[in-house]
Amino acid sequence: MSGDQPYAGHDGTVVLLLTLAGLVATPWLLVRGVRLLVRAGAARTATAALRSAAALAWAAAAGMYTWGVLHLVLFDDQDRSRACNTAVGDRRLTGYDPSFIPLHFGCRTGDGHTVEAVIPSYINPAVTVLGVCALALTLAGFATARRKEEIS
Secondary structure (H helix, E strand, O other): OOOOOOOOOOOHHHHHHHHHHHHHHHHHHHHHHHHHHHHHHHHOOHHHHHHHHHHHHHHHHHHHHHHHHHHHHHOOHHHHHHHHHHHHOOOOEEEEEEEEOOEEEEEEEOOOOEEEEOOOOOHHHHHHHHHHHHHHHHHHHHHHHHHHHHHO
16 A cells, blocks of 8 residues: 555455455355265265365355455445544544455554454454364375375
């Protein structure tokens, strides 16, 4: 963000693309995870169980991030301004501090502090935990599959 546009928010095109990607990826990953879970129940292999758990964790992480992005879609400029004015209280609002990673919409005050508004506080911790779990499950699934190939 440049100094000549202190009240610039998130780029609308990127918000729209992230929303659409999340609304497509989340159900797709969820259906894939459930299908793999059903197969894992029949096959009863560690690789199948890890793959299904990883897909479900990725679905949860994508869904949580998309939920956060939807807050940006649903808040117009007036709603953002009201949310910032409420969040900063008596302090003077000097601009916005938007970010996609981590997802946040900060309100800068005259004393140099940034106060979070618009994005719920649970979004980033939840996305982080779910993403780490999904990555760990994915890597464990690859390791299990590779070990199975080496044995065969």
